[in-house]
Amino acid sequence: MHAPTDAVPEPSLPSAQTALRAVHCLAHALSRPRRQAMLPQVFRMEQLGLQPGFLDGVAAQAEHLPWDRYDVARRRRQVLQRHASILAPAQRALLDADDADPDALWNAVQATLPSVLRAALQRVQPHRRRAMRKYAARRVSAGCWQLQPLDDACFAQPGDLARAPRRVFAPIALALTYHPDMLRLVAGIAETVHQRCAATRLQLVVHLMMTVARGPAAAEPAPEGLHQDGADYILSALVIRRRGVRGGTSRVRRGVAGPLLLEQTLGEGDGVFQPDAGSPLWHEVSALHATDPAQAGYRMILGIDAHVVPEQPA
Numbered sequence: 001m002h003a004p005t006d007a008v009p010e011p012s013l014p015s016a017q018t019a020l021r022a023v024h025c026l027a028h029a030l031s032r033p034r035r036q037a038m039l040p041q042v043f044r045m046e047q048l049g050l051q052p053g054f055l056d057g058v059a060a061q062a063e064h065l066p067w068d069r070y071d072v073a074r075r076r077r078q079v080l081q082r083h084a085s086i087l088a089p090a091q092r093a094l095l096d097a098d099d100a101d102p103d104a105l106w107n108a109v110q111a112t113l114p115s116v117l118r119a120a121l122q123r124v125q126p127h128r129r130r131a132m133r134k135y136a137a138r139r140v141s142a143g144c145w146q147l148q149p150l151d152d153a154c155f156a157q158p159g160d161l162a163r164a165p166r167r168v169f170a171p172i173a174l175a176l177t178y179h180p181d182m183l184r185l186v187a188g189i190a191e192t193v194h195q196r197c198a199a200t201r202l203q204l205v206v207h208l209m210m211t212v213a214r215g216p217a218a219a220e221p222a223p224e225g226l227h228q229d230g231a232d233y234i235l236s237a238l239v240i241r242r243r244g245v246r247g248g249t250s251r252v253r254r255g256v257a258g259p260l261l262l263e264q265t266l267g268e269g270d271g272v273f274q275p276d277a278g279s280p281l282w283h284e285v286s287a288l289h290a291t292d293p294a295q296a297g298y299r300m301i302l303g304i305d306a307h308v309v310p311e312q313p314a
Contacts, residue, residue: 027191048188065129073102231305244297
């Protein structure tokens with residue numbers, strides 16, 4: 001017997017020595033669009049049954065989120081590509097290597113770089129903190145999903161040439177992984193996908209990310225620009241916090257050069273759900289700037305990539 005969504009009990013957390021356990025959760029799905037055309041859907045967190053205190057609980061994780069080292073590696077790689085002529089052949093080969101280790105190129109070249117270039121690259125700072133958690137999801141009855149958190153820390157985005165094809169991120173903390181509203185969020189997105197395409201098995205990848213803007217410089221929440229994530233459906237962002245920043249406007253286009261379907265600066269508790277891979281929808285988010293260059297500002301979001309898992313033959 002399953003508890004109703006508004007009365008999900010506080011789950012006991014597994015210890016570090018025990019396997020992650022599956023839980024059941026009833027879901028609030030987003031309402032169907034009035035038109036069946038493929039369009040982005042802006043919503044409020046309450047539509048998924050989330051409580052206002054959820055934002056505070058997620059925001060409390062901010063200082064515990066590791067910095068994204070891939071951002072530093074990407075920016076260093078971009079500079080080194082402009083100076084490839086001074087690198088040894090083996091070092092130049094690393095510029096195009098598909099290596100999940102973000103420090104591999106830097107460790108190979110830093111000792112041989114001219115001092116001015118080396119010093120400039122040492123000053124490159126990360127600007128995003130992030131963690132990730134995968135869930136295997138199975139629809140067990142009407143509106144009820146079994147959610148199995150996974151230990152898998154590897155993340156790949158098919159066809160995204162702007163980022164390493166395989167990255168490894170720290171896991172979202174167990175307290176947040178099993179938070180009742182996190183489970184409602186994951187189950188709600190799963191049920192929304194089910195209502196769109198009748199899927200009953202999904203893998204959902206939850207991203208917790210905070211972009212920090214410092215001084216006059218721009219901070220890119222999504223450095224790849226206009227893109228698709230490679231999932232069947234996505235929650236591109238549920239905004240947890242927006243403090244001391246301007247910018248960060250979400251845009252969705254029909255095709256790479258097509259018409260603008262959505263342009264909105266999401267507030268705290270606002271989200272965008274949409275089809276992704278195989279759809280004509282492409283999305284981006286504009287750069288952030290600190291409203292006061294003397295103080296850092298930030299934007300914190302949860303995102304979900306929902307991948308439909310084919311049913312096993314009977």
